[in-house]
Amino acid sequence: MKKLIIEVRMNETARKDANPNVPYTPDEIVADAIACAEAGAAIVHFHGRDAAGNETSDPEVYRQIVSGIREKSDVLIHPTLGQFFGGAGPDERMAHIKALAEMGLAPDMAPLDTGSNNIDMFDWQAGEFVGDGAVYVNTGANLRYMAGRMREWGIRPQLCSWSIPNLRLAGAFLAAGLVPAPAFVTLVLSGERGIMGHPATEAGLRAYLDNMPDEAMEWSVLCGGREIFDLLPMILREGGHVSAGLGDTTYASLGQPTNADVVRAIAAMAREHGREVATPEEARMMLGKQLQPA
Numbered sequence: 001m002k003k004l005i006i007e008v009r010m011n012e013t014a015r016k017d018a019n020p021n022v023p024y025t026p027d028e029i030v031a032d033a034i035a036c037a038e039a040g041a042a043i044v045h046f047h048g049r050d051a052a053g054n055e056t057s058d059p060e061v062y063r064q065i066v067s068g069i070r071e072k073s074d075v076l077i078h079p080t081l082g083q084f085f086g087g088a089g090p091d092e093r094m095a096h097i098k099a100l101a102e103m104g105l106a107p108d109m110a111p112l113d114t115g116s117n118n119i120d121m122f123d124w125q126a127g128e129f130v131g132d133g134a135v136y137v138n139t140g141a142n143l144r145y146m147a148g149r150m151r152e153w154g155i156r157p158q159l160c161s162w163s164i165p166n167l168r169l170a171g172a173f174l175a176a177g178l179v180p181a182p183a184f185v186t187l188v189l190s191g192e193r194g195i196m197g198h199p200a201t202e203a204g205l206r207a208y209l210d211n212m213p214d215e216a217m218e219w220s221v222l223c224g225g226r227e228i229f230d231l232l233p234m235i236l237r238e239g240g241h242v243s244a245g246l247g248d249t250t251y252a253s254l255g256q257p258t259n260a261d262v263v264r265a266i267a268a269m270a271r272e273h274g275r276e277v278a279t280p281e282e283a284r285m286m287l288g289k290q291l292q293p294a
Contacts, residue, residue: 001275001278002238002239002275003236003277003278004242004266004267004275004276005242005287006043006266006267006270006278006279007044007045007078007241007242007243007244008036008041008263009045009222009245009246009248010022010029010033010045010046010047010245011046011049011245011247012047013047016053017052018250019257020256021246021257021258021259022053022247023049024049024050025049025050025051026048026065027064027068030048030065032044032260033046033073033075033077034069034261036075036228036260037073039263039267040263040266040267040277042076042279042283043076043077043078044077044078045080045111045243045245046065046078046079047080047197048061048062048065048079048080048096049061049068057095057096058096059095059096061096061154062079062096062097063100063105066100066105066107069232074280076108076284077107077108077109078108078109078111078158079100079110081110081111081172082094082095084146089142089145090142090145091148091150093146094110094149097150097153097155098149098153101153106154107119108155109156109184110150111139111157111159111162112143112146112157112158112173112179113161113162114143114159114160114167115163115166115169116135116139116167117136117163117166118133118135118136118196119133119196120133120192120194121133121195121264122195123193128166140169143173147179148219156180157179157183158185159185159186160186160222161185161186161208162188162197167185167187167208167213168213170183170213171213171214171217174213174216180288181217181288183215184218184220185217185218186220186221186243187240188222188224189201189204189222189223189224189226189231190224190226191225191226192226194224197224200224200225200231205234205235205238218241218287220243221241222243222244222248225249226248227251227253228244228248228266229265229266229269232266232270233269233273236270236273236275242266244262244266246258246259246262
């Protein structure tokens with residue numbers, strides 16, 4: 001049976017007041033990444049933060065993180081890109097990734113969100129929206145440009161699809177040769193309050209799987225705002241992979257866990273269902289021989 005790739009989503013926009021184990025500083029992120037790799041993660045995904053927990057695209061912050069992880073682990077590294085909120089263009093969004101490549105520290109992967117989406121939160125009990133929301137703009141032209149730059153830098157795009165139209169665009173990128181095969185696609189599911197992705201149910205995931213493009217893809221599931229455990233049996237049965245961590249939710253069912261605790265719980269459940277966990281090197285082979293450590 002195919003081995004399971006576990007990607008840990010380390011921090012995203014999560015705060016320490018929800019769980020003090022959410023990593024902020026480069027030292028915290030590096031230590032967390034190493035612990036997650038030892039627990040079974042093949043990929044670590046993170047957002048750069050300052051000491052107060054605010055997001056930053058400072059190349060020096062990313063240099064400290066990537067170099068620190070590479071000194072101690074062969075885990076695949078997947079930093080975020082700057083978002084398009086506020087009118088930032090693709091070059092600005094990728095500035096820290098370009099800087100890493102120029103330092104000889106190109107990450108293994110970088111994300112491409114395959115479409116524009118409304119980001120809204122809704123309180124169903126109160127019957128009202130929470131905050132003003134935002135529009136996450138990812139035009140096809142910008143995505144094609146970014147895919148080309150990543151190819152120049154030797155970085156593998158991870159395609160993140162929030163809906164079936166996003167998934168169809170991911171398939172088109174693969175069919176057009178804009179990203180290498182097999183593509184690595186993250187399927188976004190969202191909990192009750194977040195209404196920007198498919199619902200975090202078996203039906204929500206099935207809708208993706210029933211519309212999976214014919215092109216060669218390995219797919220992983222992201223469950224924003226909700227623990228992934230209820231869906232894990234279906235993911236394992238269908239041959240998918242997992243992208244999960246404190247960046248998505250507090251994982252309160254585990255108490256006050258670290259990201260490594262979440263990884264260990266996923267790995268244990270996978271083995272109970274007959275799927276072993278992929279090492280970083282095995283994940284590289286599954287995602288294409290051209291994906292090699294920098």
